[in-house]
Amino acid sequence: MHTKSISPWKEAVQAGLIAGAIAVLLNLVGMTTAFSGRYIVSGWFTMGQVLFLVPMFILAYTTARKIAPQPAMHTALAGLVCGVIGSAVQAGLVLLGQVVNLRAMFINASPQLFEILTFGRDLPGLLLLLLAGSIMGVVGAVIFLLPERLAKSVLQALLWILLLGLLRDLVSTVTAQWVIKTKAFPDWLGWAGVLITSLSTFINKTIYSASGLKPLSAIVLFLLVGAWAYWRYGRPKRARITGPLTRRQQTQRVLGLGGIALLFILLPSILGIFFAEILDNVGLYILMGLGLNIVVGFAGLLDLGYVAFYAIGAYAMGVLTSPELGFFNLTFWEALPFALLATVIAGVILGLPILKMRGDYLAIVTLGFGEIVRLLALSDWLRPWLGGTQGIQRIGQPTIGSIILDSQQDLYYLFLAAIGIVAFIAWRLKDSRIGRAWMAIREDEDVAMAMGINHVATKLLAFATGALFSGLAGTIFAAKLHSVYPHSMNFLVSINVLSLIIIGGMGSIPGVFVGAFVLIAAPDLLREFAEYRYLAYGALLVAMMLTRPEGLWPEERRRLELHEEEGEVPLGEPPPVLNTPGG
Amino acid sequence: MLRTWRQRITLTDIVVWAIGVAIGAVIIIGTIATLRSGKYSANTWLDLTVKGLALGGVYALIAMGYTLVYGILRMINFAHSEVFMSGPFTAVFLANALSRSGFMDRQPLIGMLLVLALSIAVSMTIAVLLERIAYRPLRHAPRLVPLITAIGASFFLQYVFRGLYGSGFQAYAIPKVLQGSITIGGLRIFNTQIAVILGALGMMFALYAIVQWTKTGKAMRAVSEDKEAAALMGIDVDRIISLTFALGGISAGAAGILYALLFPVVNFIMGFIPGLKAFTAAVLGGIGNVPGAFLGAMILGLIESIGPNLFLDGLGVPTPSQLKDAIAFTILVFILIFRPTGILGERMAQSKA
Amino acid sequence: MFKRLNALLALLVLASLVLAACGSPTTPTQATATMAPATEAPATEAPDTEPAAFECTDAIGCVDIAPDEPIHIAYALVVSGPNESLGVDSRNAIEIAIDDIGGQILGHDVRFDGEDEGCSAEGGQAAATKLAADPTIVAVVGTNCSSAARVAIPLIDQAGFVMVSSSNTAPDLTEPGSDNNFVPAYARVAHNDNLQGRVAAEYVYNELKLTKAATIHDGSLYADQLQQVFAARFQELGGTITAQEAVSPDQTDMSSVLSSIAAGTPEIVYFPIFMPAGAFIIRQAKQTPGLETAVLMGADGLYSPDLIEGAGEDVEGFLVSSPAAGADVEAEYAEKHQAKFGGPPPSTFHLHAYDSFMIIKNAIEEVAVQDADGTLHIGRQALRDAVHNTENHDGLTGVLTCNETVEPVKYPGDCAAAGIGVWEYHFGEFGPPANPELIWTP
Structure with missing residues (x-):
């Protein structure tokens, strides 16, 4: 931004103010208070303290990087300035809170918050706050001065400690499940039971305390992770394999893939129902993501109402199987083809009127379609057929032979199978004739039409395929819940699916998987954050797009395009996706 | 001419037209049936019209934010609904403090202007910060990337305000001057409705004047036409874009207060639905087009207010109002089928694409 | 070298877990018809704290709480999303209730946390599943919304917990003969519609x-x-x-x-x-x-x-x-809320939530067996029965009796006082x- 030479002190002051502002925001939003009971390292510091101190650390680090190269003393001083100002801003908040009743407006400016910020020592505690802030600032700046390899290792070790401390409850839940399972072990496996039980005790009693890590184990873990990271960063980077694989590499790769596949098959039994539920939800979104990826990623048609097909699939399953309505009373498998047919027809019906619309007009019409479907399902008008507000209950369960798939663990395998099929279809479609036609339309519709691509058939096929996958997800969703309610079919679902394919990397099939895990599973793991989930979700979306606009696992072609652009296309025309605002 | 036109018609065109005609037929039949049933008096329709216009006015002001940003950046600023929410949700504390102290009743005009100013200031700040932090670094990224950032920013802002002010509802106390109504020929019009319609018209005109007749407005239009050329002509593109967001924020902040006059309960998710409606209105009128946004918003306001009773009541659909958003979206599809770029949308696609 | 050993160990653990997973469905479970716990049903007796004096005879197992461990009561309320004011309000009420009892039940701290039920069926399922995975949970307060309850209750039932809802009102949750009726694993304080x-x-x-x-x-x-x-x-x-x-x-x-x-x-x-x-x-x-x-x-x-x-x-x-009932309690409650959370209660049903927690608390006090060293043993079925048989509980929303039938407005599981x-x-x-x-x- 600045072309003139940067004054390090101005930068440091600025960074301090930003750090202070971020920390004040975190304080007033209530996160500091909410996390003040959660120790990262038991007896040492809590997540709440991390939240209001870490901004100074991060900004001191970035300032040090920005103003480099500077003499070591200057860098450390800049960090100090940043840290002092950052904590001074917060101290100002505390002082202001003594004079004015901030709570009339900011409900989280509670006495409890001030107590946390002053480390429980009233106003003299503000000195402690300044001290802690300046230490944070100095440490942040000094870490930058360390050799890169060391700095990276330290940062990574710190991050791991934070993560491990936060995940304490999850770990203890999982290990508790293991212990329960050992009770069912037959006698000859008794030794394994003992092993697992003592492993669990070791984790829960030695590594962790009742809240957070134990200080000693935190130090040991810090050193271990640091050393491991140091060793890893020192290794030469492995070259990307380009040529044909040697036999050894081939077997390695097959073994690796087999291992991953085995892991995924065993995952729910190892991790228990908590994770089975999360994995099921991820599976649901992967199915939808694969479908929307065809519509948006391959064919470039921005669809904001994707939930419509999901709803149609789920409701079709409900109407066809539920004895409550009593129209058909089919079983899950009998109903499945009809439900899928219904979604495909819906896809074509939506596709027709919007053939001529482009870009954002398409977006709003599809959004409207999603809302129309939801409102119709909710309406009293269609209540005799769709259940209205009360939804449809007692939806049929999928069965295999005499086994009813109704627990989360069982359904996981249904998801796995469905994803396998759908991902295979998507992957084959991508490089097929029709896949190329989609991409041609995505890049430039007019040119594609001029080249003889039938845009009607191509677009409708994209919509129909996308609808089919989403409908499949809907049918399984209905079976998973045994019921379907119009309230589940809201706009948020469409937004989630769209976000995950962009986060993963638009048009990339592995990207869908990565995106789903990041967006759907990650917030669930941190359910501790329950009410800050959407806040964190929003921040995550923004941060990810700012740092990796091409996505976490971008499609090869798109990566090339982006890099090409960096070189030559400067201002003006956005890349050729959906850039024609009219028909 | 006619021949080539006829050749270009395909089966899909016919199907699409048939869908459009079917929607139109349902609307017309429903209308006739409702009117013949005589369930509603003429006064009721007039009453609904006034309410629809007031609502439309608010939508128009919000839609300005979408349309200005779209015109200049070709992006849907999804977080605009939160820009709209932030103003009135903050200003409610000032408004209530003023009412409690009695200042609002003594000096209603100054009091209301203060509240309005605060709302506008907050919305504008949020809008400008949003552009600076979340959109500017992505100006050359693929189109969908800023869309996702906008969605993320929307969530973030919603829940930041929830965290700041809590998840409960806050209510505006309507100042005494604005309570009450006048009656014209049996039709009761409420002071708040008059204030909202006048306020919205005034703001709209001011915005239109800025965009059309000032130097900044000219620069904005230049940037919207061609950023590179504008930059070459010595226009500071970044500044102009910031200004555009500021203008959008100002109109959203003002819209927020007007909205609160009509519906005085605010909370952190109040922005979503009006934002969605305003966006729909902007598209309906032809996104990127200022008069279009106004027209679209007015039409949408009227459809929402009159539509359910007029179109569906006669067809015997129970609880027609439950479907009012569905009606609005169906009419959007209906209009876009015949005019794919909205009512006043420019037919620039072919030449520009 | 070390890596290999590691891998071997991991493989062994893995293999044994899989065997356990496959083997477990065949293990015999108690044959109480409707209350038969799933294989997951947690019966936690940490082997190192094997009590000498206490023998768990409860039909669906016991929770044992060591002297320094808290009593874990969880919530399944809607604490995020558009309906969150309802859930946040209920949660605040329970926190106030915990303060009112001094933060302790029978000398043990109360640990109170939980999951968001999202006011939807899928949210209810997710919340209940996650709670079911945690065997330290004694009881659950929730859900707010009946759609979430319909899906959550069977899972809570299977996990052996008891759930008391503050704001479910759908009649089918307690109606005799209904598919969704899981009383006595479930009770509610809100009035039946x-x-x-x-x-x-x-x-x-x-x-x-x-x-x-x-x-x-x-x-x-x-x-x-x-x-x-x-x-x-x-x-x-x-x-x-x-x-x-x-x-x-x-x-x-x-x-x-x-x-x-x-x-x-x-x-x-x-x-x-x-x-x-x-x-x-x-x-x-x-x-x-x-x-x-x-x-x-x-x-x-x-x-x-x-x-x-x-x-x-x-x-x-x-x-x-x-x-x-509870005419003047509302004002008193609002004062406590103002002091603790800096504003008026954001929604309704907070008094019901307060009562829900208190019913659970009383039931725990009634059935818990305490060893000399302070270890608590709570029989899960006993706790359900105690909640279910709550009689004349003088709550904020009235005098609550949970096992009573008043055709056609109150069935067992409906605790609400008939006086509306x-x-x-x-x-x-x-x-x-x-x-x-x-x-x-x-």
């Missing part, structure tokens, strides 16, 4: 002598069910229902609904919905030709302090049905019993 809808209808027809009514619901199970019960009872009594309309909970402009209702000239409009839609209907009804003088009535979803601010002067004369009254709002400060004022009890 059957009761409240009937009381409202009877009051309007018998006391106000009005014969033409219209209803509005907001697409929630609660409102829809209530207005159906109201309409059915009102017609049974001889009244006419002129319209049954619907709005959406986030709708602000009610003009089309209200003018449609006005066309039928009802004498009363019954809308058992929530804030803010309820406040908008009150305001706009007064501006709708034909409805200026109609009586407006809601249910306990609108028994809330922010209604007066939201509806302004038009709130004068607005009626709600709500529990008749009608309250009238006045414009001014919220402060029961003066405002809203209790004007009628059956």
Whole structure:
């Protein structure tokens, strides 16, 4: 931004103010208070303290990087300035809170918050706050001065400690499940039971305390992770394999893939129902993501109402199987083809009127379609057929032979199978004739039409395929819940699916998987954050797009395009996706 | 001419037209049936019209934010609904403090202007910060990337305000001057409705004047036409874009207060639905087009207010109002089928694409 | 070298787990017909704290709490998303209740955390599944929404917990013979819709002598069910229902609904919905030709302090049905809430949530067996039975008895006191019993 030479002190002051502002925001939003009971390292510091101190650390680090190269003393001083100002801003908040009743407006400016910020020592505690802030600032700046390899290792070790401390409850839940399972072990496996039980005790009693890590184990873990990271960063980077694989590499790769596949098959039994539920939800979104990826990623048609097909699939399953309505009373498998047919027809019906619309007009019409479907399902008008507000209950369960798939663990395998099929279809479609036609339309519709691509058939096929996958997800969703309610079919679902394919990397099939895990599973793991989930979700979306606009696992072609652009296309025309605002 | 036109018609065109005609037929039949049933008096329709216009006015002001940003950046600023929410949700504390102290009743005009100013200031700040932090670094990224950032920013802002002010509802106390109504020929019009319609018209005109007749407005239009050329002509593109967001924020902040006059309960998710409606209105009128946004918003306001009773009541659909958003979206599809770029949308696609 | 050893160890652990997973379904479980726990049913007896004196004889296992461990009570409430004010409010109430008992039950700290049920079926399933995975949980307070409850209760039942809901009102959750009835694993403090809808209808027809009514619901199970019960009872009594309309909970402009209702000239409009839609209907009804003088009535979803601010002067004369007891407790509660959370309670049903927790607390105190060293043993079935057999609990919402049948408005599992009254709002400060004022009890 600045072309003139940067004054390090101005930068440091600025960074301090930003750090202070971020920390004040975190304080007033209530996160500091909410996390003040959660120790990262038991007896040492809590997540709440991390939240209001870490901004100074991060900004001191970035300032040090920005103003480099500077003499070591200057860098450390800049960090100090940043840290002092950052904590001074917060101290100002505390002082202001003594004079004015901030709570009339900011409900989280509670006495409890001030107590946390002053480390429980009233106003003299503000000195402690300044001290802690300046230490944070100095440490942040000094870490930058360390050799890169060391700095990276330290940062990574710190991050791991934070993560491990936060995940304490999850770990203890999982290990508790293991212990329960050992009770069912037959006698000859008794030794394994003992092993697992003592492993669990070791984790829960030695590594962790009742809240957070134990200080000693935190130090040991810090050193271990640091050393491991140091060793890893020192290794030469492995070259990307380009040529044909040697036999050894081939077997390695097959073994690796087999291992991953085995892991995924065993995952729910190892991790228990908590994770089975999360994995099921991820599976649901992967199915939808694969479908929307065809519509948006391959064919470039921005669809904001994707939930419509999901709803149609789920409701079709409900109407066809539920004895409550009593129209058909089919079983899950009998109903499945009809439900899928219904979604495909819906896809074509939506596709027709919007053939001529482009870009954002398409977006709003599809959004409207999603809302129309939801409102119709909710309406009293269609209540005799769709259940209205009360939804449809007692939806049929999928069965295999005499086994009813109704627990989360069982359904996981249904998801796995469905994803396998759908991902295979998507992957084959991508490089097929029709896949190329989609991409041609995505890049430039007019040119594609001029080249003889039938845009009607191509677009409708994209919509129909996308609808089919989403409908499949809907049918399984209905079976998973045994019921379907119009309230589940809201706009948020469409937004989630769209976000995950962009986060993963638009048009990339592995990207869908990565995106789903990041967006759907990650917030669930941190359910501790329950009410800050959407806040964190929003921040995550923004941060990810700012740092990796091409996505976490971008499609090869798109990566090339982006890099090409960096070189030559400067201002003006956005890349050729959906850039024609009219028909 | 006619021949080539006829050749270009395909089966899909016919199907699409048939869908459009079917929607139109349902609307017309429903209308006739409702009117013949005589369930509603003429006064009721007039009453609904006034309410629809007031609502439309608010939508128009919000839609300005979408349309200005779209015109200049070709992006849907999804977080605009939160820009709209932030103003009135903050200003409610000032408004209530003023009412409690009695200042609002003594000096209603100054009091209301203060509240309005605060709302506008907050919305504008949020809008400008949003552009600076979340959109500017992505100006050359693929189109969908800023869309996702906008969605993320929307969530973030919603829940930041929830965290700041809590998840409960806050209510505006309507100042005494604005309570009450006048009656014209049996039709009761409420002071708040008059204030909202006048306020919205005034703001709209001011915005239109800025965009059309000032130097900044000219620069904005230049940037919207061609950023590179504008930059070459010595226009500071970044500044102009910031200004555009500021203008959008100002109109959203003002819209927020007007909205609160009509519906005085605010909370952190109040922005979503009006934002969605305003966006729909902007598209309906032809996104990127200022008069279009106004027209679209007015039409949408009227459809929402009159539509359910007029179109569906006669067809015997129970609880027609439950479907009012569905009606609005169906009419959007209906209009876009015949005019794919909205009512006043420019037919620039072919030449520009 | 080390890596290989590691891999081997991991493989062994893995293999044994898999074997365990495959083997477990065949292990015999107790044959209590409906209460048979799943294989997951946690019966936690940490081997290192094997108690010598205590033998768990409970049909579905016990929770053992070591002297330094807390009693874990979880919530499944809607604490994020558009309906979160309801859940946050309930959660605040429980935190206040925990403060009121000094943060401890039987000398053990109370650990209180939980999951978001999202006010949806899928949210309820996710929340319940995650809670079910945690064997330290003794009992659950939740859910807020009946759609979440229908899916969550079977999972909670299977996990061996007992769940007490503060705001579920759907009749099928306690109705005898219903698929969704899992009593005694479940109990609730909120009124069954059957009761409240009937009381409202009877009051309007018998006391106000009005014969033409219209209803509005907001697409929630609660409102829809209530207005159906109201309409059915009102017609049974001889009244006419002129319209049954619907709005959406986030709708602000009610003009089309209200003018449609006005066309039928009802004498009363019954809308058992929530804030803010309820406040908008009150305001706009007064501006709708034909409805200026109609009586407006809601249910306990609108028994809330922010209604007066939201509806302004038009709130004068607005009626709600709500529990008749606990008149002055509301003000006292609001004070505690103000002190702890810096504002008025954000929604309704907080008193119910407070009572839900207290029922659980009392039940724990009743059934827990305490060793000399302070270790607690809580039998899960015993706890369910204790909750279920709660009698004459003097709660904030009235005197609660959970195992009682009053056809057709109260079945076992419905703890709510039968006394529901009608309250009238006045414009001014919220402060029961003066405002809203209790004007009628059956």
